[in-house]
Amino acid sequence: MQARLISLLDWPPVWTLGGVLAIYILGLIGFFFGFGDFGAGLGLACFAIAAWLIGSAVWIMRAKSTTVHPRATPKVLVTDGVFSISRNPIYLGFVFILVGATFWSGSLLGFLVVAGFVVVITDRFIDAEEDILKDKFPDEASHWFLRTRRWL
Numbered sequence: 001m002q003a004r005l006i007s008l009l010d011w012p013p014v015w016t017l018g019g020v021l022a023i024y025i026l027g028l029i030g031f032f033f034g035f036g037d038f039g040a041g042l043g044l045a046c047f048a049i050a051a052w053l054i055g056s057a058v059w060i061m062r063a064k065s066t067t068v069h070p071r072a073t074p075k076v077l078v079t080d081g082v083f084s085i086s087r088n089p090i091y092l093g094f095v096f097i098l099v100g101a102t103f104w105s106g107s108l109l110g111f112l113v114v115a116g117f118v119v120v121i122t123d124r125f126i127d128a129e130e131d132i133l134k135d136k137f138p139d140e141a142s143h144w145f146l147r148t149r150r151w152l
Contacts, residue, residue, distance in 0.1 A: 012070060012121060016094040020101045022113045027105025034106035046100030053093035056082040070125045077137040079144045087130075087150050091121050095151070118151070126150065 035042060058068055060081045066074045068090070082089040098117055102110025133141040 010124065012091060012094060012125060015117060015120060015124075016097055019094075019098045019113050019117045023098060023101040023105050023107065023110040026109040026113070027107040029109075030107065034108075035103050039103045039106045043100040043102075043104030046096045046103060050093040050096035050100065053082055053086075053089045053096065057089040057093070070129060073132055073136060077133060077140050077144065079140075079148070084148060086152055087145070087148050088126055091126065092151055094121070122150075 060078055060083065061068050064076050064078055066076045066078060086092045095114060095118060098110070098114045102108075102114060130141075130145070
C-alpha cells in the first residue's frame with residue numbers, strides 16, 4: 001500500500017506542486033531581498049511561458065500519437081516545435097512555474113527550490129527517459145541530443 005502511494009505521488013506535477021508549496025512557505029518566512037513592484041509581473045510572465053511550453057509540448061505529442069506519460073515508451077521521437085528548443089519542454093515549463101512562484105512570493109530562497117527541482121527531475125525522470133529514447137531511436141535520438149539542449 002505504501003509503495004503504491006509513493007509511486008502515485010512520484011510524478012513531475014506532484015513535485016512541481018510540492019515546490020510551489022515550499023516556495024510559498026519560504027515567502028511567508030521572508031528574506032532580506034525581494035523583487036519589489038516587479039515580482040508579480042515577472043511571476044505572471046513566467047506562468048505564461050510555462051503555459052506555452054507545456055501546452056505546446058502536449059499538443060505536439062498528442063498530434064503525433066505518442067505518450068506524455070514520463071515512464072511510458074514513446075511511439076515516435078518528437079524533435080520539432082518546442083522540442084527543438086529544449087529536449088524537456090514540459091519539465092522546463094514546470095521550472096518556469098517555480099521561478100514564477102519565486103518572483104510572485106518575493107523570496108530569493110525560492111531559487112534554491114528551483115535548483116533542487118532540476119536535480120530531482122533530472123535524476124528521477126529525465127535520465128531514464130533519455131535512456132529509453134536511446135534504446136528505441138538510437139541514431140535519431142543521438143543526433144537530437146547533440147543539437148538540442150536538455151533544458152535551455
